[in-house]
Amino acid sequence: MNSLIKQILAVIGMNIRSLPQRFWTSLTTMLSIAVVVGVLLAFLAMSDGFDKTLNSSGADDVAVILNAGSQAELNSGLSGEVVKIVTDAPGIAKNENGPITSPELYVIVDGIKKTSLTEVNLPLRGLSLNGLKLRNNVKIIQGRMFQPGKNELVVGASILDQFNGFDLGRQVSLGGVTWTVVGVFDAAGSVFASEIWADYRAVQTQFNRGNSFQVVRVKLETAGDLSKIEAFIKADPRLSMDVTTESEYFSEQSSGVAVLMGLGWGMAIFMAFGALAGALNTMYTSVAARSVEIATLRAIGFKGIAAFCGTMVESVVLAFIGGVLGTLAVFVLFDGITTSTMGASFSQIVFSFDLSASAFITGIQFALIIGLVGGFFPAWRASRIPVVVAFTAST
């Protein structure tokens, strides 16, 4: 048994040391595996980052009430009367001022994206100071909060970071009316950091919304329990609304990115097959080039399994190095990069690429699978090389 291990180690050593003889094919195999892993990880980093932003945005103890069928805050419309009715529903948490609710508006205004200098859709949310009670992770970091009834704006930190036109102290003209940016708020990496906030009355006036709103956020008595509000809405013929928890609302918004992720995985798998073909080729070449050597080893008593392991390990080592290279490249090039894309609510969502530890492991696993499959068949062939090959000189 001990001698078998020695044999295996000896053959592995020979394989690894002979790698430089097959420098170019080994290098291209490694590179192709690096690219495949890189592509996969880039997509993972993108979707992880996007998901992280959306998931950190929603709370379980906050319900989002929209007009039935509207799917997104932007599409929804709720008259002042129905808002008044629904905010008295049971199941809503109360404090000394009554139910904790925040009727809000959600409209879109133009900003300029810094990286491309093109106009993009930015969400402008009209809300009252009560809205802050439903968002614990929001705090003003520069300037001050808007004053009720005034044409004042506060902007999320990501808005300041990624878009032009909303610097602190700046005058913004909307439809001939001047607004002033009076503060910047931090929203702990949530979607709200990509928003502009203003007092709801000022927004209603500016956008001709009369007394209407688009969404009502309410604090739930019991986290995740919508049953009382749902029953209340169902029982009242004047109300036709959809209720979801805020966390569920935001996780549904990421479905568009799911399509993109499907594309990313599909591409990575296809490319992996390409890289696999390359790896198989390299390993078959390696086996063919050393067939005399392998047969000679067999002739002096080495077991087939030793030849098998040698080729297998060579393949796995190449794949592993490729996987690490791909991971490092993604880490250097993409991790922490902040960008924005149009989310489901038709406006920009700022997020950062986030290469998590689990993504790293997935990438290395992916590389090792290519290495194992790519090594197995050639290794099988290596273990079957007949002893007689050693004596037939050149092939």
Added chain:
Amino acid sequence: MNNAYLVFKNLTRNKLRLFLNSFAILIAFLLFGFLGSLQNAFDSGVELSADDRLMVVNKINFTQPLPIAYVNKIKAIEGVKDVTHANWFGGYYQDPRQQAMTFAVDAESYLRVYDNLVLDEKSQKDWLSNQQGMIVGERMATSYGWSVGDRIPLSSNIFSQTNGSNTWDLTISGIFKPSNPQTDTNFILIHYKYFNETQKWGGNRIGWLPITTLDPSLNQSVADAIDKQFANSSAETETSTESQFNKAFLEQLGDIGFIISGVVVAGFFTILLVVGTSMAQNVSERTGEIAVLKTLGFTSKRIFGLILSESLLLALFGGLLGLFFAGFFVTGASQEPQLKNILPNLIMSQDIVLRSLAYMLILGFVTGFIPAWRAMQLNIIDAFNKN
């Protein structure tokens, strides 16, 4: 021995390697063909824009409405040929998650401004005379299996009727076709007047105004004149050409498109690198044989040709197969409802096919040239000595 036979024999001498190489090339061109088509579909909205068409939108953002009075005011501006208007209806059919893109428009002028939508005369007459009529793009009609005369309950995720329902019962008056196959027809047009009268919020507001100018050279002056006229009003406008507008909209998807294409280019060329190395190796293993051929009296030129055609043939074989599968996937993906809304004009264009062919030839040439050159230069004596 004729050349074709030799090339064939050399290609098939190592069947496993032939298979692996063809397969890798297949994958590379499958990716290129598929993602190239995706990219093209993204860009086609910009490329297909008419150069005399302008978009007038609210300066705050294009989702903000404009007063309907702007139609006549803009019509009076010099250089303007035609004016129409449209509203976003937020339409869906049965399932709220399955968007059915719908615009509420002024029928007659809309078809005049968008002369790339072809509707036969009878359907046009029927639509204009039927308030509750709608016309449906060919693509959408095909995907839902709709035909002229069908009654369709069309819902909105934004608007509701005065009676509280958010579903309108409409009849298909006609199905319009595109004048160019890449033109998007995955949408529905309904009458603005009927929509405005029946919807609860009311307000005589319109979404945006597509207009045409008398001549593309007037675009800038017309755009300036329009924006100046409404400056400092409560609904300021922003006028841009259709292609600028479409481009800006696509830019909003952001760097993601760029990331996809960058990554694809990297992947595509790495696979080519792998195949290239293996093909070069294939030839260098045959040094001895080439020396024999030369001894038999094969000219250097003929050997060069043999080896080059071998690599060209391999590249074309794998590449065309890959392109074929790409075409298959593109057709499949274009039927996918979720993709249909984002990329309505997903087809594999001639441009992609030609570019793929060019890359196949380049691949074959680059991977074949150096080995072929070496074979041509090969000194017979050296080659035999080496063996």
